[in-house]
Amino acid sequence: MGRVLAKVIATMSELLLQTMINAVYAASYMSLIAVGLVLIFGVMGVINFAHGELYMAGAYTVVGLYSFMALPFFAAVVAGMVFVGILGLLMEYALFRPLRDNPLGGLIASIGFLLILQTAAVLGFGVRMAHIKPPTQAKFHLMEGVVLTEQRLYVIMAAVGLLSALYVFLRKTKIGWAMRACAQDKEAAALQGISLNQISRIAMFIGAALAGVAGALTAPLVSPTPYMGHSVIVTAFIIIIVGGIGQLEGAVIAAILYAFVHTFVTTFYNGVLADIVGLVLMLLVLILKPTGLFGAKERA
């Protein structure tokens, strides 16, 4: 009896640890996407519905450059990051700037752009899943029965590295202050000589590039399709509402919270229930603290 029980406990703790590692991985790429979306919303006041498709564009850059053209994987990832960043600049210039005084117009234009990106991916690569041979098959056996693949480790390291760099940039540099100032009061920022066009460009580039790098790094793990942006954008919106709109730190913490809840429910029950739990979490936050867990109170 005792030995059976010990075995069950050992298996359970392995499963728990493995699930936690899976959740850390999920939190990593989700926060990359959600933080970009929050940054764009904070600075420009526009909800970028095409954000999921920017993530998709990052994944397909890797499909094209790494899978088809056999470039080194990390070169393809960097190219994906820069390419999607440039897509962001294009969106800022062609969509959001002309519609600056019309946030609803910006949102609708971004939905149009989402369809363009999706169609471009279908025309270029077809509607089927693109399977990518991972650049590395290496696994780390952290414990008996607890595995972290090297590919997932890349994603975790990229998220920690890039988000820390963004944090330092926002806190310690002049452009970073200007960006936070714009997010808090655009007119007052303009009165300090801060150019809204310049800051919007930078925010859009960074926000898009973060989604791009998330797509590029996860491409070998998720098998990209032109429609992969949908589920991601829904998740990103839940995270933003839970974290508090316009709160970068809130988005990261909410991404971690959401990823843990979602991964655990998926592992121990199923994915459908996990999606429902995610939405219920969002509803609870909306009812109990509509400004989000980390959202500001009313400003005087």
Next chain:
Amino acid sequence: MLLEVKEIHVHYSKVAALKGVSIEVPSGGIVTIIGANGAGKSTMLRALSGLAPVSAGEIWFDGERIDGRPPEKIVARGIAQAPEGRRIFPDLTVEENLRTGAFLRSDKPEIEHDLDSVFGHFPRLKERRTQWAKTLSGGEQQMVAIGRALMSKPRLLLLDEPSMGLAPVLFQEIAAIVIEIVKGGVPVILVEQNAELALGLAKYAYVLETGRVSLEGAAEDLRENEHVRKAYLGG
């Protein structure tokens, strides 16, 4: 004249907020614009800073035409504004708020010097330099707004309702600092609903009524004016 505003018109959608307003500001002292709520005082300052579109007329600053330019270009020319309602950045620290005022400057040692001189004007801000600006009292927030505008090293300072919501004691404190700033060589346009205080500080005054200048003259003369006494000085 440092600033010449010639017959400017500003429209918000279809409503005219300014209907041909002309003012002149010399390169020293305080010029005040007084008037009731909604007379167009704030719109005037917004137009000067490039935040409100000027549909007709001209604004000349130091020999250059500046109407139609974006706000950041106007700040670069040397016009800074402490706007109505203070509009400080709540989630930046006091020091970060002040430093955003120096956004366009790259003369580092002088920025540090000017930061010290702002802290000299407002010692209370120095004590609170690492505090979030949203935790400050109304008076302290006004100090941040003025200090932030000074950090751009302006050649003309626009102050929109600095007395709003402040206890009289506090406004006296702010008024004393405004006088110091002017003595330091920076001319000020002061927009106020509190005509008593504004006319006490300024050399020259304009009275704005429904988007037009209804009266102008030396501040001391306007204090004696029958209409001004009745409408703005409470008898």
